[in-house]
Amino acid sequence: MAYTAKAMLLLAVLGLAACNNPDRYGAGGPGGAGANGAGGIGTEGLGGPSDPNSVAYFNQTIGDRVLFLVDQSTLSPEAQTILAQQAQWLQSHADYAIIVEGHADEQGTREYNLALGARRASAVQNYLISQGVAAHRMRTISYGKERPVEVCPSEACFSKNRRAVTVLSMGAGA
Amino acid sequence: MNRLRQIFTAFVAVAALAAPAMMATPAEARLSITLGSPVVEPMPFALPTFVDEGGAGDLAAQISQVVASDLAGTGLFEQIPTTAYIQHITSFGAPVSYPDWQAINAQALVTGAVQASGGQVVVKFRLHDVFANAEFGDGLQFVGTTDSWRRMAHKVADAVYSRITGETGYFDSRVVFVSESGPKNQxxxxxxxxxxxxxxxSYLTDSSSIVLAPRFSPTGDRILFTSYSSGFPQIYLMDVGSLAIRGLGEQPGTMTFAPRFSPDGRTVVFSLERGGNTDIYSLDTGSGQLSQLTNSPAIETAPSFSPDGSQIVFESDRSGTQQIYVMPARGGEPTRISGGAGRYGTPVWSPRGDYIAFTKQNQGRFHIGVMLKDGTEEKLLTASYLDEGPTWSPNGRVIMFTRQDAGGEPALYSVDVSGRNLRKVPTSGAASDPAWSPLLP
Structure with missing residues (x-):
């Protein structure tokens, strides 16, 4: 159904815009996409970070992610500021579908961290909804501690891995 | 028929051997190790290379080596180097010269023979109580296919272990785990x-999607696991023989994970996350009926049945941090059993029913520990940068788990329930999330 169409569209977009976001990874997205999997979208050909209509602007200028304290899913004031801007942008760019990814650092057991990642993703989703983003455009996914962005055994990395990332893909509102 | 199926279904027949006519049955066995006693001096044993009774070739030495390695690997036994042996066993039926083995202080002597022809292997062994000058139990004979030779060696070792400790062994068993490769962020x-x-x-899946935390069914013929193959974490059931996979309990818009079988194999308990909240559910695999067992805004996960199927131990952070609780198998008011400092997760009930193994996090360190089912007698068995996810050997005497040192790769380790004999389990690369099978038939 609509889901399949979405996935195919996503593949097409990935095909033309090579992914240059180092944080993206292969996770076998809903469309079974390969190395650039779960809903990632590149920035090339779609405008740079200074173009307010670009995904790069969303990802880098607004910021596509918020960070959390150890074992917490509460949104800090800084996180709320970022999410409010995300929400504003998302409302004026209604074509994008949204997957909110929740992640945890490696200082936790695997299954608990999956649940914790889901809590974080849900906290972001709920905040975006409260700021007016339509719920039907969003889905959440937890990666637990499976997909760190930074790899080192210290808080310098852990703090960046305790995150929720708002990932955009084309073809939401249709 | 794939290789795996052969491994699981290889028929290993067992038969008792008649004792040699002149052999006296020992009046009282003195060859004994009491498991769980605080101090264990490893029992010295001798195991001369099994005699080739025709066609065995290298197999005789290989089988002997696996038997000796199983026994020594427990930390309960210590092999006397073969260079110290005085009597050279060249015939399985020839009388044993006990004084020769007493002279090198062998408490136990295992003699054996191997015969191979037409894809079939026959392994025979006898266990001797050297200082009783007598055989200890009857000789046994195992018949199986050539490619199940390691299983036959494990069965010999299980029989020796079982006679000396009075408990079932765990050597003829398998471990399912997650094999890891590539950089940690991909x-x-x-x-x-x-x-x-x-x-x-052997590998059961390819690496196209993330897979987590597999668990065997009580009979070892099926494996539950969590996979991202749909794009979102969901639980799946694999038939070990055919490798066929099917989804379980799929609920649109939810994440399911942490599955585990009931002891009768009919029910699967697991975590289901909806809207950021994770509770424990059970699924009747026959009728497909789904029941919710916990209902709280906290994270409830890692459920594990008691061996009699009447209770479920799980972790919840309803108190503010991860702690361990026990509830009736059909749900109901849980009782918290963990009470020490730190966070407690991944509880797993011992197949003996006595202990619950867990992962503990405290002051930046991870531990594998055990406690009684009422939470008393907590004992930490290990400590490292990251130890997690215990699984019990089929006899409840050994725990395997994942260890990752700071900045290092995850690997599998095992430790005795007493805390002794910590060993790295050899795997070809990084490995995590081990789950032990039952003893194979």
């Missing part, structure tokens, strides 16, 4: 299965 994971000692690894 980790590739596949399900793999191996003998308990790290031999005979």
């Amino acid at each position: 980790r590739q994971k596949r399900l793999a299965v191996m003998d308990y000692d790290g031999a005979n690894t």
